[in-house]
Amino acid sequence: MNALVQFAKELAAGRIRVVDLTQTLAPDFPTITLPPEAGQAWPFRIEEISRYDDRGSAAYWNNVSFSEHTGTHFDAPVHWISGRDLPNNAVDTIPAEHFIAPACVLDCSKQAAQDPDYLLTVDFVTNWEKEHGRIPPRAWVLMRTDWSKRTDPVAYQNYDETGQHTPGPDSDVVQFLVKERDVIGFGTETIGTDAGQAFHLNPPYPCHYFMHGAGRYGLQCLTNLDLLPPTGSVIFAAPLKIKRGSGSPLRVLALAPA
């Protein structure tokens, strides 16, 4: 019996849990907000083609529209200027084997509850490793903040007159994860992989800058990270195969021991 048959049997027997890390694509789910004079990412929109009616008596179906960075979505290296010249940097050319990888879940939910502008640090990661072991190469690092439990879009976006206040990584920890731990990417529950105030970090949006500059990926608007163990889960995250696409909404599934 090969490992995959064994895997299917474990799954069927309920010894492996499938955890859906995906937010529902819905028109009222927020999209990243930029100054109004800038180009804007389209929110998710859906309009009926027909609903068993005069427009199509046998069928219910819809037209949908969204940006590559709407809802739970994947960021490819080409998304950022630092990754623009890398080989295989778009969603259609990234090797498919990169879409399946183990995950380490760092629980920052207490810190984020106390400080919406909380920044993940190298110290936090090294302390986490003391308890859970070293982050293996080519693993996803997922920052659990329980931000996805903020189902009210106002609380989720958490804007005031100085902008958005949501947690994310600081500049040093991103470089540490890339250079010292060789992660495959970084994932968050918030609207972006960077903190809400990351425009004011150095460089601005360090997670985008360093991850994509090193050919690594991003996942954001994840949910259910609280259902994953700190280590031992595997993530399936395959973006839509958009020609020269910079990212895409996707269904992110985690496999975890039951």
Add this chain to the structure above:
Amino acid sequence: MTPPLQKPKRKNPILRTRLPVPPPQARSRYALGLLRGAAQGRLELQECRDCGQVQYPPREMCRRCLSDRLDWKPQPEDGELISETLLRHSLELFFRERVPWRTGLVRLRGGVTVVAHIHADVPPPPARVRVRAHLDRAGQAVLVAIPERDTPNMADDKIMREMTCDPKFRKVLVTDGKTAVGQALVKALAKAGADIVWVGNAEPWKNFPGFDEIKSIPQVTLLNLDVTDQRSVREIAGEIAGRVDIVVNNAEVHRTYGISARYGTDAARAEMDVNYFGLLRLAQEFGPALKARGADGVNSAVAWVNLLSIYALANFPPHGTFSASKAAAHSLAQCLRAEMRPTGVRVINVYPGPIDDEWNQLLLPPKIAPGALANAIVNALRQGTEDVYPGDVAQDWLARWRDNPKALEVEASNP
């Protein structure tokens, strides 16, 4: 004296909702000339360019000299009621439901005698009156004789209520409460006595300056209405459309680009999505309920207001894609007016010049203040006009466009 309008009792739910019946609509092409002035609340009659004769009713030729060179010109509104007929019976359904109804003959200061509906506060003839050109529930121009001087509650007279769309005691939807114009509209409508003001709050995490003040107005209820989202429009229409008497669609996106100043279509699409498709979505979801309530008692469904732009008539190239989206909305608003007309719900189109907001920062004055625009809209509802060109720039562009659209095209490209 007209008794003041009382807040109507709640509707008796076991009675059939009365269907709208339009007043008589047949008019000759010449008689339709009255509409041009009446749509803006102006009394205009035919004047002969050759002999100066003012005539009524409208005809294809001057009844004195047979010239066909007739121009529609504003007329003095004052005159004398010289006779009166009290209509007690009519085979027209509209009047049958409303008799007794005063009509009469008024000799205007200009010398011509006209047929007019007569306000209840006008004394029996002979009496000094003013004659106003109004639009009736069919959207046709009619003349109404009102007292020489204003009387208390004169807007509450039954004939006036058939001509106007007063927000007093009515329930109003303002589709975007976040812009300066939206906030001014909400305040003005609440002050005008609206019973409920539902206020669109798209992207609720954005809290613009002044918006908290709107939330504190007692009549205001916020709605997560986003005109770009068909499902949100449908769900909110499902909740409230059956109670909305007046829709004020002020949701707009305004970017300041022509074709070459902005690469790509994203900004232009956003403008079209809100300014044109937003109106289409709202009209499809809210229109049917309003149409069904065009005669639903004292606070019937009565008006649909579209915030358009004077640039809908002629493109203003520095704001070229915005102008195009407003031209599309202007055209669709004509379609909406045609579909609403049989139900008595008036479509009021508002064509301001530049509004004094952040998107017109670089334009020199005059710019219309948001508060002035809101007041112009409330006045249009109260007076029953259906085409509104508020402010100096709008009036100037309208005059130039009517005089010579080709000249305006060239002038607009060298502002």
